[in-house]
Amino acid sequence: MRPTALDVARAAGVSVATVSNALNDTGRASAATRTRVREVAASMGYRPNAAGRTLRTGRTGVLALAVTTFGEQTWNFAEVAYYAQMVAAATSAAHAHGYALTVLPASLDVDGWHAVSADGVVLLDSPEGDPAAEVLRARGIPIAFDGQPHQLGPRDSWVDNDHAATMAKVLGHLREQGARRIALLAQNTSDHYTRDCVAAYRAQVRTPRIALLDSTDPVGRAEAERLLREGADAVYGLLDDSGRGVLAAADALGLRVPDDVLVVTASEDPTYASTSPPISTVSLRPADTITAAVDALAATLAGAPPTVRADLATDLVVRASSTRRPSAGRGGRLRS
Structure with a gap:
């Protein structure tokens, strides 16, 4: 038979009210009394009724x-x-x-x-x-x-996260690899992440190249193609699927990654380590x-x-997609 609060009270030599106070951290019972009641309750396998505790304390746990x-x-x-x-x-x-x-x-x-x-x-x-x-x-x-x-x-x-510091880290890495026209792929939403990242990007580049995606282009391939046609030599995507969208766009235009365009995307997806080429990712350390x-x-x-x-x-995991090989340049040719 399941023990009750009355059983615990009798075994501990206290009142039922004291049992309730001790187990719910309420009332004026001494620390020693609370400890004794909890030990007795544990030894008897007593568990307070959750619904009753919610009514008494106003807490759900x-x-x-x-x-x-x-x-x-x-x-x-x-x-x-x-x-x-x-x-x-x-x-x-x-x-x-x-x-x-x-x-x-x-x-x-x-x-x-x-x-x-x-x-x-x-x-x-x-x-x-x-x-x-x-x-x-x-x-x-x-x-x-x-x-x-x-x-x-x-x-x-x-x-x-410190989105300004993260943006500086990504842009700095891409610039070290020779990028001069870095574009940003972002979602057309008002959430804090997009807002703060876009603001940090605008503050850190001279000529912003931004594509805001909607539900018709969730991976950003079409917008990535536009950015690449307009001369972007690196793309940082804020969305999980952005990396694949940019790879597909570059392939459609006959551009090589990383020789012609560098790619970084914000994602926790481990499969980016095995794409061709492996894609550099930013981890927000969720x-x-x-x-x-x-x-x-x-x-x-x-x-x-x-x-x-x-x-x-945050962490920048550098892979082949953003590491320009020696003597590589923008040698690919856009397909018409």
């Missing part, structure tokens, strides 16, 4: 995670390596703080957000005017953003970023002030 970039559009973000790493790391970080983690669907509408039962929420790639953030703030639920939000509520934290976000959220729930930081490091 659950954190939620969601990607809200595209509003209510249905897509399986967990299939993307970047987000898959985030989900795994967020789960571990939540458990380390004593929370369960629930991953919410990208298609959740406003009514769904009103029904979410969680102590705090981590929002990834939140766009401007994100209705999810508005609902959560109205409900008094703390938020931790992956990336600086357009608006910041009183209980909101955010963490981010496990580190999401762990920092969950840590910030847990700290807020424990009573600490919200966290704000944009100093998380």
Whole structure:
């Protein structure tokens, strides 16, 4: 028979109220009493009723995670390596703080957000005017953003990579390899990542060459062809599939990678190490970023002030696509 709080109280020589206070960190019981009650409860295999604890404390013991970039559009973000790493790391970080983690669907509408039962929420790639953030703030639920939000509520934290430093790292590498007309492939969205990366690029090049992609060209092949026809000798893609799009565009135009055009893409996809040629990638180190976000959220729930930081490091993994071979030049010929 499953032990009850009354059984624990009798075994520990305390009241049922003291058992509740000791196990929920409430009330005025001494540290010694709390320790004794917890030891007795553990030895008896007692577990508090989750629903009852929620009613008593107002806490669910659950954190939620969601990607809200595209509003209510249905897509399986967990299939993307970047987000898959985030989900795994967020789960571990939540458990380390004593929370369960629930991953919410990208298609959740406003009514769904009103029904979410969680102590705090981590929002990834939140766009401007994100209705999810508005609902959560109205409900008094703390938020931790992956990336600086357009608006910041009183209980909101955010963490981010240093996108200006990352852009400088990529541009510096490409320039060292001889590139002089570096183009940028980005998505036509208002999320923090795109906004900050585009701003950093504009600030660090004399003549910006930017292509903003829409849903009709998700990998960027058509826009990459345009950039290459206009003379770009290197392309940095901000999207997971950008590398393949640029390779396809260069091949269609008879240009060689890396001899005629250098390529770098932001991605956690390990298969870029085996493309022909292998493509240089920027890793945003999603496990580190999401762990920092969950840590910030847990700290807020424990009573600490919200966290704000944009100093998380990234890695540039240099491969053949951005390493110009000796004596190589732009010798390819555009096909008409």
